[in-house]
Amino acid sequence: MTSFTEKLRKVTDSIWEANFNHPFVRGIGDGTLPLENFRYYVMQDAYYLSHFAKVQALAGGKADDLHVTARMAFHAQGTYEAELSLHEKFSTLLGITEEEKRAFEPSPTAYAYTSHMYRSAINGSLGEIIACILPCYWIYYEIGERLKECKPEEPIYQEWIAAYGGEWFKELVFEQLERLDQLALEASEKERQKMIRHFTISCKYELSFWEMAYTMEQWPDTEAVEVQ
């Protein structure tokens, strides 16, 4: 029998392919991505991850089972210790200054994606939240697997690939896949439909996030807007 997560993967396959083929992702693999774009990405992604960790913790608060609460807290800690510390390291290597960090503003896409996750965390069940945050785990895991054999010259890109192609990340991804399959079995049809919707929107936001970094997205220049 096809599992719920296998179905999710299948119905969103074209969005996944667009993620894999995005020039930002390909550019990490072959080393052609300008560091300026990666620098922009690191700053926006640090913002994204700091909210992702909070949503993981909020999901833990929705669990009936204390073991799941503890696991979600562990996942939030992993986001903080592993992923955000990697970004700290990249920030130093890329010369991102304290002043730049203070002046930082989330881009429209980073703001919208994190808002989408909070929406599921406030209104949704544990299953809905996991469905919403799963693309964040799963798409990066598959990208890590696909780029594993690539040898970009840039050491920062090598390290990024090694992080998402690593065993620690794989275990977390598979744990969440199993969890969501179990929650989907226990859920009503209406809840499963919401899970599919949250998951699909997040897959699209993952794609938008690459595009955001590739174009170094900015908010509209309000100076240029004439007030009538």
Ligand SMILES: Cc1ncc(CN)c(N)n1
């Ligand atoms: C936007 C985004 N999505 C997923 C990941 C991988 N946790 C990430 N670092 N950033």
